[in-house]
Amino acid sequence: MNELYPIGDVARRTGLSVSAIRFYADEGVVAPTALSEGGFRQYDVHAIARLELVRTLRDLGAGLEEIRGVLAAETTLHDLAVTHLRLVEDQLRQFRARRAVLRTIVRQHTTAEQVSLMHKLVSMSDDERERLITEFWDFVTDGLDVHPGYVERLYQQRPHLPEDPSTEQLEAWIELAELVRDEEFRTAVRGYYHRVFGTEQGKLMATPEMLDRAGQHLALYREAQAVRESGAPADSARAREIAERMAASSADFLAAMTGEHDLDKARRSMIGFDRNRAAALRSRMTGMHLVVRYSTLVATINGTAKPDPDRTAAVQEWLAAALREGNSP
Incomplete structure (x- = not known):
């Protein structure tokens, strides 16, 4: 005969509170197996296992409707895991970006305007980053009288922020993006290349x-x-x-x-x-x-x-x- 356990024992076995177990029963997620003569809810080992699964899925961020779908076999655990893994990875990327901004703020005397700019920089799309670097090299190489192949090499010196960057990579991107937007930096780099490759020997080098x-x-x-x-x-x-x-x-x-x-x-x-x-x-x-x-x-x-x-x-x-x-x- 399948042994039945009172709700207090179920709470101890699953780590859920009594009120949470009642809530899941009232919401139709995991119903009690039976009611005692006094009308108290009782659960067998199968129901307890379902409650343990519910707790795990809730800890992983699943909603009630998603859990109902899994328990009713309308959604597979694999599909649910894929969906939530994607959400968790997105959240991790956001947290890394925030951490990079906060670390930069801690290191520097950062103004409110700079904080907004840094957040914008780490949130840029790939196309926006490419455009920013291209505009930098457009400025630096404008009027540079060297072989086109060398100019092409300069344009190839560009960052490619990975899909899952580390905090160090994000901090480096923030600094680089700020530099290539800075007029003094852009002008100094432009001056360097025009000075070095403005001579006949420099042209030959290129x-x-x-x-x-x-x-x-x-x-x-x-x-x-x-x-x-x-x-x-x-x-x-x-x-x-x-x-x-x-x-x-x-x-x-x-x-x-x-x-x-x-x-x-x-x-x-x-x-x-x-x-x-x-x-x-x-x-x-x-x-x-x-x-x-x-x-x-x-x-x-x-x-x-x-x-x-x-x-x-x-x-x-x-x-x-x-x-x-x-x-x-």
């Missing part, structure tokens, strides 16, 4: 041939970086071999720029690398730090490697040491 050479040199540098970070010492044969290839690549690159091929000069330049001097040179290049900041934010948003001057300097020091080892008797 040609497809030189960009291909630069890409090959970068690939070789990344190979050197991987070898160094794998633990290869600077006095190893592998380090010396790749350092010599880097020197030859530098000589070829400079020859394409100047017409003069001087491998020894390229090697001496690499051996004489000094990170402090390199940092000072970068600091004298007006606007370069803004371009680096833009690239760093884009990399953060896209989840790709960020510019890292210290890491780059460590590789160059390793290459210099390898070349010195090769020169030692």
